[in-house]
Amino acid sequence: MRKNFGKKTWLFPCPVLIVGTYGIDGVPNAMNAAWGGIYDTNQIMLCLSDDHATTKNILRNKAFTVSFADAAHVTEADYVGIVSANKVPDKLQRAGLHVSKAEHVNAPLIEEFPVAIECSLDHVNEDGIVVGNIVNVTADESVLDEKGNLDIGKANFVSYNSAAHDYRVLGNKVGNAFSDGKKLM
Numbered sequence: 402m403r404k405n406f407g408k409k410t411w412l413f414p415c416p417v418l419i420v421g422t423y424g425i426d427g428v429p430n431a432m433n434a435a436w437g438g439i440y441d442t443n444q445i446m447l448c449l450s451d452d453h454a455t456t457k458n459i460l461r462n463k464a465f466t467v468s469f470a471d472a473a474h475v476t477e478a479d480y481v482g483i484v485s486a487n488k489v490p491d492k493l494q495r496a497g498l499h500v501s502k503a504e505h506v507n508a509p510l511i512e513e514f515p516v517a518i519e520c521s522l523d524h525v526n527e528d529g530i531v532v533g534n535i536v537n538v539t540a541d542e543s544v545l546d547e548k549g550n551l552d553i554g555k556a557n558f559v560s561y562n563s564a565a566h567d568y569r570v571l572g573n574k575v576g577n578a579f580s581d582g583k584k585l586m
């Protein structure tokens with residue numbers, strides 16, 4: 402037996418993207434975005450409401466960072482998703498988050514989140530989807546393996562569970578992509 406739930410914006414896993422930007426006065430900001438993903442081969446897309454401080458910052462600066470929230474900082478990640486810099490301009494400071502300027506774009510990196518993508522704005526499409534060019538990926542050495550590759554097992558990234566409005570840690574490796582399926586060829 403299966404149960405029908407009707408129209409739901411469910412997608413699993415859903416990312417918890419922390420979008421970093423600078424405000425008009427240079428104050429760093431960040432927001433939580435679950436509706437986003439890879440677009441084409443070297444771009445990222447975000448579905449952002451146009452009234453967010455973040456959206457205005459992206460349009461003005463033509464730059465943003467996208468970090469992945471981790472289990473150690475879900476409270477901070479959620480906070481930046483429920484409080485707007487339109488009302489609380491120093492929200493990052495209040496969240497206890499620390500920033501440094503990204504090396505390749507005019508946007509802040511949030512030190513507490515170990516992996517981030519530095520993006521330049523490519524365009525906003527007719528539906529208001531923000532499309533950014535991936536300029537660089539930066540990762541803290543704490544999430545690298547002995548060969549210097551990203552080890553997401555060390556990163557403890559979280560996923561947004563839209564069916565229950567909670568956050569889940571992404572789990573263990575269970576297979577090899579572009580490979581396991583060959584067993585059935």
Ligand SMILES: Cc1cc2nc3c(=O)[nH]c(=O)nc-3n(C[C@H](O)[C@H](O)[C@H](O)COP(=O)(O)O)c2cc1C
Binds near residue numbers: 433448479484487
């Ligand atoms: C789990 C979660 C996911 C969210 N996903 C999105 C999203 O994909 N797009 C969006 O426009 N807002 C999303 N939001 C809401 C924004 O993060 C929120 O309105 C935030 O306060 C905007 O901050 P700003 O005005 O400082 O940019 C999400 C919030 C949460 C808690």
